[in-house]
Amino acid sequence: KAPTADENVAVIGLGRFGGTVAKSLVRLGHEVLGVDENPKIVQQWSEDLTHVVQADSTDEAALRQVGLAEFPRVVVGIGTDIEASLLTVLALTEIGVREIWAKAISEKHGRILKSVGAQHVIYPEAAMGDRVAHLITSRMLDFIEFDDGFAIAKTRPPADAVGRTLAEAALRSKFGVTVVGVKERGADFTYARPETVVPSGSLLIVAGTTEQVQRFAAAT
Numbered sequence: 001k002a003p004t005a006d007e008n009v010a011v012i013g014l015g016r017f018g019g020t021v022a023k024s025l026v027r028l029g030h031e032v033l034g035v036d037e038n039p040k041i042v043q044q045w046s047e048d049l050t051h052v053v054q055a056d057s058t059d060e061a062a063l064r065q066v067g068l069a070e071f072p073r074v075v076v077g078i079g080t081d082i083e084a085s086l087l088t089v090l091a092l093t094e095i096g097v098r099e100i101w102a103k104a105i106s107e108k109h110g111r112i113l114k115s116v117g118a119q120h121v122i123y124p125e126a127a128m129g130d131r132v133a134h135l136i137t138s139r140m141l142d143f144i145e146f147d148d149g150f151a152i153a154k155t156r157p158p159a160d161a162v163g164r165t166l167a168e169a170a171l172r173s174k175f176g177v178t179v180v181g182v183k184e185r186g187a188d189f190t191y192a193r194p195e196t197v198v199p200s201g202s203l204l205i206v207a208g209t210t211e212q213v214q215r216f217a218a219a220t
């Protein structure tokens with residue numbers, strides 16, 4: 001479905017994080033306005049985003065001038081410069097942006113962002129560190145994460161699913177994941193059906209959101 005004007009998003013600070021967010025939003029079909037104070041960065045992103053403007057986002061008048069007040073949703077990707085990050089969120093609050101997502105580089109930074117009006121605070125490095133920890137410590141044998149937060153993993157089945165059919169194991173209702181394939185030791189993967197029995201020592205291919213897949217793997 002084509003996103004409505006209400007789904008347009010502005011991304012301020014096109015660094016590693018903001019740039020990735022902006023690019024993914026475009027890929028998801030949204031109109032994206034990118035804002036950065038660095039002319040080189042603005043130039044770099046001019047092809048990839050719907051609109052790009054050079055502006056100092058701590059300046060409320062400049063934000064109004066580039067039309068930020070019309071955006072229902074704004075992402076602030078400025079991290080390293082904490083003062084610029086906070087002043088930007090404050091300015092967005094002042095001009096009446098309803099939904100502000102901001103990246104934080106520390107817990108304290110995140111708390112202050114909330115106090116100046118950010119509804120959603122993201123900790124990208126903490127989140128990635130957490131993901132890697134899950135991968136290292138879970139029993140996932142393989143893990144593919146797609147850009148839209150969807151993941152497929154190769155993992156052992158939970159103990160209580162062994163010897164039962166997939167219908168009986170009800171992994172979708174318990175974990176939200178869909179079992180795509182089942183591999184018995186020494187055999188090829190077979191396409192999963194409700195009546196497929198999960199043999200002991202087998203491996204499953206499961207699909208779901210990254211979170212569901214990780215929760216599933218942690219339970220095996």
Ligand code: ADP
Binds near residue numbers: 015018077
């Ligand atoms: P990352 O670690 O994700 O790359 P950075 O904090 O290093 O994030 O990058 C932030 C981006 O925000 C940079 O491209 C920088 O030019 C931009 N930026 C910083 N301060 C401002 C500001 N006051 N107005 C607009 N853009 C800014």
